[in-house]
Amino acid sequence: MYEVDNAHLLMIATDRISAYDLVLGSAIPDKGKVLTQLSSYWFNQTTHLVRNHMVSVDPNEYPLPFANHITVLAGRSMLVQRTNPIAIECVARGYLSGSGWKEYQKNGEVCGIKLPTGLNESDRLPEPIFTPATKADTGHDINISESEAGRLIGNELVARLKRLTLDLYAYGAKHAESKGIIVADTKFEFGIVNEQGHDEIILIDEVLTPDSSRFWPADRYVSGGPQPSFDKQYVRDYLDKIKWDRNPPVPELPDDVVANTQAKYIEAYTLLTDCELGS
Template identity: 55%
Template sequence: MSASPLLSTPAIGLPLLRRGKVRDVFEAGDDQLLIVATDRISAFDHVLGSGIPDKGRILTQLSAFWFGRLGEVTPHHVLSTDVADFPAATRSAAADLAGRSMLVRRTRPLPVECVARGYLEGSGWKDYQATGTLCGHHLPAGLRQCDQLPAPLFTPATKAESGHDENITEAQAAAVLGPDVFSQVKALTLALYTAGAAHAAARGILVADTKFEFGLVDQNGTARVILIDEVLTPDSSRFWPADQYAPGGPQPSFDKQFVREYLERIAWNKQPPVPSLPDDVVARTRDKYLDAFRRLTGADLA
């Protein structure tokens, strides 16, 4: 276990392009980017004052596992996770970058989150309770919270720079992306979810829902859709232990469950200043992320 969480990427000799809630993205030249996953954790749309040790390493190495495993479904943006392949300017920061960084191909990210849902929870459950539908999909009456859906659904959302992403219909997504790109990302999202969920189920984990991101690259004069960002991690997905699955209410999970419960317990108003987390919440959250990683990959964290 890391001695302390990495909350900000130290100077690595490359210009910073942008800083997200978890990842710092750097210009790496020649149409390449270096993505560094920190140990920051967000909840209720705010980055908290505490980090989760090794979280960035878990997210990076789990995504790398999935990029490799799902490479037959779709091409992706990863060029290398080996610091020896990173730009020479980063050599002095190799110890900080090892295990939590990816050298990737630069793309034009699509402005739509591509969400696949296999179970009825979260905003989908709220939508169903209010309307009997889920992002425009009509569902059978009488479904319970966390019931498995008759078939996985593609439920796109807008990307928000801050605040919540907003669910949109397939027609709205097609209007944003164009019909050709929309049909590609819908098919890829469902294929990736199906393949990932099957592997996870064999490892004792139910993937309730997950989001994928795609970008465009130019190839032989045409724009090609490829998979980017992170894949099937506890940050981008709802993972449930299969042996504890009991529809009709909330499920135990492998994500930020302990963090959210603590913040609700202290009645934080979800506005700055952001709180820090007690040691036991940090430790239990790290254990959940690490448990998911080990189950899914069959390996220990490098």
């Protein structure tokens, strides 16, 4: 993230990949381009639901000195409007997986929401749920209830974020389903801008990408266990297989894991957008 001026920032997505809160030593080629170009796609697709912070993804339109670095920035950078980021992450879950599944196994709830008994891992939920989380500077984000989120940022703001989160998830999940992808869950982030004395919530960061979402191939979905995916779960599975203790030093990824992860990211982009990844 680079400061451009008082009103703008420049986001640059690298090819680095993290797992279990540590950045790995191996990069995934084209990953940064997938995240940037897929976010740009979704920003353009969801303006009827909420305004967003994207200004341009064309380096030719960036202010100097950034416009002098087109080769480096092309395809993996985004000029965005500055906002005051809201201090919670907004997660929508349509399926029971990840930390939601772990919590459900303990008490039958996810973020204070009571779910039906007898659900299995990866089951589709009766309806999508809103499960906020705190933003951690280091370590894991912490899942919290709506009421806990309300104490942090106010109940009225939480209610507005919940509506936006579930509307965005419904739109994205429906589109993805038509392309053969299940969006099991996803994370949105929002900021506030004040223009002419009026506060407005806008969508920021990345949107419905393999880094912020759990993408499953619909034709391989079988409830009752982990699912194959188009996201970095493939890397996590490899790290679990080699029994990494999740502490430094971080392991290097084998060439086949890197290549397969790259292919999964690009396939997700191509399926969702009907476009080839730009250079």
